[in-house]
Amino acid sequence: MRTLKYAILGLLNQKEMTGYDLMKQFESTLCEFWSAKHSQIYPELKKLTDEKSVNYKVEPSENGSEKKIYHITETGRKDFIDWLSMETKAQPTPKDVSRLKIFFCNCLEPSDRKFMLDEQLHRHTSRLKHLQNNQTKFDKVPDSNADEFGDYLVLMGAIMREEMNIEWLKKCITLLG
Amino acid sequence: MRTLKYAILGLLNQKEMTGYDLMKQFESTLCEFWSAKHSQIYPELKKLTDEKSVNYKVEPSENGSEKKIYHITETGRKDFIDWLSMETKAQPTPKDVSRLKIFFCNCLEPSDRKFMLDEQLHRHTSRLKHLQNNQTKFDKVPDSNADEFGDYLVLMGAIMREEMNIEWLKKCITLLG
DNA sequence: ATTTGCATGTAATCTGTTACATGATTCA
């Protein structure tokens, strides 16, 4: 499906940047729905360059060494927009070890079950606080044509997901009795 | 992390079955939080047999050919319970192509954006209906010591997830104006 | 006759993580 390719093209369509900058984007803005390590990003950038979807210029970095600033080409932009417009096929299962463990929770003693659920509840609660804090950076809903609009929507989605997880775990704890 | 191993051990801990039965379980009960194709299951069963975590007996199948009925060993059961009791590390990002596309939605024309969100809303709505239908199979909450208890909890979780997705997408559509 | 379900496997490929590897600069 080459999803990483399109994630990179989408980011380079917003503005030109280095592989390192892309990595930072995956770590911060995109981390709620996509991730990629530098060891995956650099080879993909090479591949995209070969395919003429992106190109780069070499410039000196802060320190003495050199860095590659990548930008999207017209070919790349067209490819990206086609992918974005295309119907999204039914997704493969989002794999979730926590839910798998809850599925098997009856194999544990009642006290251990409670411990497991409490632990998960705690993790999701801190995560929610963190996301809510991120949201304060938006003083209002961004214009729907701005790059920050998508940013805002997915952050809202992440918050709602954590709220749902917390609500679910609380219900599970109740049902344990 | 060998999660597939523990998913299989957990299922075989419930009752003995063939690789084919396991495949069916992944397709039905577990599909909301884990998946595995037969091409992954059969080699894993071989590996688990080598590790003495499972064992099997050969029996004739409905047709003339033979089938292998796998069961968990004491070693396997201990290993499974240890995994289940262990603290679950912070999960890797659940990757989500739909959310990635929404993140980049400002690159599309307003009518195409609306189309994309409507399409996703439709998909999640049918999914929710399907899950709610599955839930009718439980006339009451199963006992917390029964195998069906985990089943019930994760189905409830899947329903809440779809409800959240629908609510989120509706909000997104509203914000598009 | 053809499709569907039962039943089992392997090979090739793709995707992603961890580890290996280097080198400069800045800050504590």
Place this chain on the structure above:
DNA sequence: TGAATCATGTAACAGATTACATGCAAAT
């Protein structure tokens, strides 16, 4: 002096999908 940040890459491995491959039975 040592850790953190910027910056780029490769190699080995793990995890997962698609395709290849076979064979019987029952139903349409």
